[in-house]
Amino acid sequence: VLEAATAMIDEVGIERFSVRALAERLGVFPAAIYWYLPTRNAILAAVVNHCVRDIDPRTDPADWKAWLRELFYCYRAVVRRHPRIAPLMNSQLLSNAGADLGLIERILAVLDRAGFEGETLLAAYDIVITTTVGFVTMEHASPPAENSEAWAEHMRGVIDGLDEAAYPTLARHRAALANRHFVLRWENGVTVPLEASFEAYVYTVIEGLRQLLTR
Amino acid sequence: VLEAATAMIDEVGIERFSVRALAERLGVFPAAIYWYLPTRNAILAAVVNHCVRDIDPRTDPADWKAWLRELFYCYRAVVRRHPRIAPLMNSQLLSNAGADLGLIERILAVLDRAGFEGETLLAAYDIVITTTVGFVTMEHASPPAENSEAWAEHMRGVIDGLDEAAYPTLARHRAALANRHFVLRWENGVTVPLEASFEAYVYTVIEGLRQLLTR
DNA sequence: ACCTGAACACCGTTCAAGT
């Protein structure tokens, strides 16, 4: 029922996910879906919550840095299992009471035990929430739907045609950047993962939080 | 023409933005739009690029920490001017050759001059891109469209009804968290900005990058 | 409790034709 929605989104993405097609896939009339969930957005929210349920870092919470590391990598693993829901994670996390409050509690508890206090604790919490989601969402953002080869060719053209006078640093690193780093990619993290950058990202955030703790 | 699209999205959001309504607003037949831009997504991409053009940190690039700080705050100012495009920034930045290559060049140049080298330079670059966008996008994510008061009431209920045994840390900070921090908000950054957390976020990312530089 | 059948008010996009 909601398994089917998840499966369909994994296959075709949110843009091409429709209630009617979902109904057909279940061998049922479109209106039947509305007995279970009141709206298309509710289906999407349910799918997100369903996937997020798997995030569960199992490291010792006493070592907050290791625990956060694990959280970041867990989240990335979940998104890599369902990359097409990536764009939803941002919006759906405004507030979803359906969210796993257990996970929220554990994040707060880990930071609390680490020594964060008062406003800094809450700021650190917001930072953890956003940074967990941030990089990975963008890493797995989808390229424009169906013109993929033309799009790739276009991007290659832009990179090859870079004006070295106007963009010297860009031009110097063009070979390393092409399809391998943000804004100059034509494939996403599904086919071209940004492992090295993600590793550095996790390091950066955790070291930054360590500084924040002793500010 | 594209001003109108921007205006419309600012008013009603992407979800309720339609080519047909845009045409009507311009006193023209729907098909007329397609003379200028080939598709709805192309319109959205154009609007994003249009808004992003305003990001232009004017601090001395020699002080990379101050420059990045400025970049973060510039970006946030842009999103706060057009909060409803926030959800697009993530996906549209996979790669958009329409993106301001000048800004990309300057980010790379600033990091290069700061002393980042080779793979670390490119990782730092990816980190700057994602962190610039990450927090602010989530801060301004929209709540579920039109049930706002019911939704607020629901969230208040969840927070009031928190089981103190199961969620001790959450319960202890419930007053400070309610509508003021992620996952437990029912309004977004437009009405409830997360100033303090954003300030700490910027500090955290920059201090983290400083550590990365000397790793 | 769960689904059908049909309808309503919309969509994005295409295309020949006009000016």
Place this chain on the structure above:
DNA sequence: ACCTGAACACCGTTCAAGT
């Protein structure tokens, strides 16, 4: 170059009615 008019193939959602 720029727009009309009309059509195509879809949408999400509602609602009375069936079982």
